[in-house]
Amino acid sequence: MPKVTVDGLEIEVPAGATVLQACELAGKEIPRFCYHERLSIAGNCRMCLVEVKPGPPKPQASCALPAAEGQEIRTDSPMVKTAREGVMEFLLINHPLDCPICDQGGECDLQDQSVAYGRGASRYDANKRAVTEKYMGPLIKTVMTRCIHCTRCVRFSEEIAGVDEIGALYRGEDMQITTYLEQAATHELSANVIDLCPVGALTSRPYAFEARPWELKKTLSIDVSDAIGANIRLDSRGREVMRALPRINDDVNEEWISDKARYQVDGLTKRRLDKVFMRKRGKLTEASWDEAFKAIAAAKPGKKIAAVAGDILDCETMFAAKALLGAMGSKLLEGRQTGMDYDVSNLAAVNFNSTLAGIETADVILVVGSHVRWEAPLINVRLRKAVKNGAKVFLIGPEWETTYPAEFLGTDLAILSKLPKAVADAFKGAARPAIIMGGAAVAKGALGAGLSFAAKYNLAREGWNGFNVLHISAARMGGLMLGYAQPGGMADIVKAKPKVVLSLGADEMDFEPFADALKVYIGHHGDKGAHSADIILPAACYAEKDGTYVNTEGRVQFAEKAVYAPGDAREDWTILRALADALGVSVGFDSFAQLQNAMIKAVPALGVEGLADFGALPKADAKAKVEGMITAYLIKDFYLTNPIARASAVMQQCSAELLHGDNLQEAAE
């Protein structure tokens, strides 16, 4: 623990800290462009210069200098001031002063820091350098003349994403950042370089020239595009969500979000259900709320009413539907739309027990039936970190491109109970072994075999639980906590022959077995569910309501309402509350607060933000065996997994261009 003095203030800093970190600990702001906490140190922007004694009598780059015992650091001396002014002047020599037409304006590091640390005026009157634009795909817009060569984007794609596709070509003044042959950046986290770029060189293409940061209302929200529950900030103007940005949460998403989480928001205004529709003579026609409620009441469901929860639903909606069904005397609740029927008597057995942050400390990891890169890009980042720390990763399932060295053992699930010797030895010798069960494996009934695997290799031990199930739907854990599971899955609902089926944004379910039932779709997008429904009640999506979400590791998180739902659409719980009146039952809540209180009373864990405690793993059935091949993963198209993404033009373009390789249709010129 070296002791250093920063501007006369003596502080103790952790061993291995840099001078820059020491200054920050002392509460001093150090300007920087290339330094980033989560990336390797480059030391090439020179903005973080400070004066350090003992040492050479010249300013030093604090980001790349280890703090050492007895250092005297000055961040306020005339030398530091002139050094910063000098560096800033050099950086601005080749930077166009086009802030008024730059999308980064208002949230630009270079802009802010040149105001704070620059000279105020330029002395440079020669010609500036110009760089041709580089194509980086449908998400990243480039204006490479603005690039100051911090190489954050290069380091991000190499270190975090694990896809070496951005590089710095040429040298010196001619240096240019580009992808190889200007191919599109094709990984799931590519748009994070937009946040990393300290200037306006890499900006968001879909958001280009849409808004200025100071006009936007910022709302703290939770991403629903996968089961990670990434912390996001929704920036909205008026009634429209303009963009989604990551919030920092080291336990969940660190500082990144997937491209889908970021860019599906344009789907919030497309294909929206904003009016009540009823099917009359086979055709969906506009109707009023009254008509719709009357029609549902006329079906006289009694106990024969079922509710199927969609993949991106909040807990409050699910609880409101549960309360409604409970008042009707029905328990026909299910959320696993595709018909999975795994045992949920102990939720620890279907939880990501290692936690997202914990999985990066694992030393041997077996992934069974999960295309982690698509099902949870942010867990893939964690796995990559684990591998960098020396972990071994084995996978069972069809091969996909991992971003780290990993070994595919085959597609046969039987491998789970009969590991190759080398793998078994690795697990026996591991200190923190882990298994990740994906949806493709769980769907084949591999959960029991996974649990016996966990018991055999002692995955749950003192201070470590290595048994993980990776869900792909944001509503899954919340739904399971609220009892949205029948022992036989969807088949039980079909068997019960309900008269009324409430589809709460459930688009992946099969409506065919319910041909005789009145199918009521309460949701926000005109997707598969709405096509099959008899009555459509327009509801709010995740950006348009407060709500609680539980991610795949059992972390309870709360999202806030950013904008109002369009047209006649209402928040889901109000629809269910009104439906209760129409059906003549009482659900016991009249406001959102009452609903939430009732929910927390029923499931106390939902009232506490943070990890829910599901207890220990159930006792494994040692005889549990699983057979069969994993032929495909649950996600066929990363960019089109939920109704919002399917409605999003940006996601459709990504899917067409990045996954299906269609050539961009160029405008006739």
Add this chain to the structure above:
Amino acid sequence: MANRHLATDTPELRARWGSFVWTKENRAKADWHIAKYPDGRQKSAVMPLLDLAQRQVGAETDTQGWLPLPVMEYVAKYLDMPVIRVVEVATFYFMYNLVPVGKFHVQVCGTTPCVLRGSDDIIAACKKRGMEKGAVSADGLWTLTEVECMGNCATAPMVQINDDNYEDLTPERLDAVLDALAKGENPKAGTQEPGRHTSEPSGGPTTLKEMVAGNHDYRGQW
């Protein structure tokens, strides 16, 4: 330094170089270079391999050689590393040609000491012979490039032609070298000053004169 750019990726380029593989000798050399580094660090050999590839391309086209994109991709694959990292190296170092060059790549030093010693005349002499900066001459023999310091300031001005330096040049001496090369001869590399061997002081030593004949103890004179 400016004007460096990658050759355009065209179907013709792919057709010509898409099937590039090491010759037997070069494969042995490439593996020898790779073997210099520990297991898993094979990408450290990217620079010698790019040089080797450039020479092989040169041998095939009877030029100094250059690095077409498919060849860089081949090297990347051979070293199991991302292509963009190979391209970064190839574009960074001036010794890798990114576009086709002539049989003789005349690199004239244009840094201060050479300018003071008359490199402008050298460049003019090259241009007079029909060379053009960054282009291959009509007969396919010459490419002219102006480069920064090559470290031969004591024998300035100098040019580097392929693997050899020619120093102490005047336009006439340069013409003699270039004529010899054009005829397929091997002119003497190094200094062109008669009586000078390498970079020793021309006209005899001006300091430490007593050291010429034998060892001399200067310590008493300090």
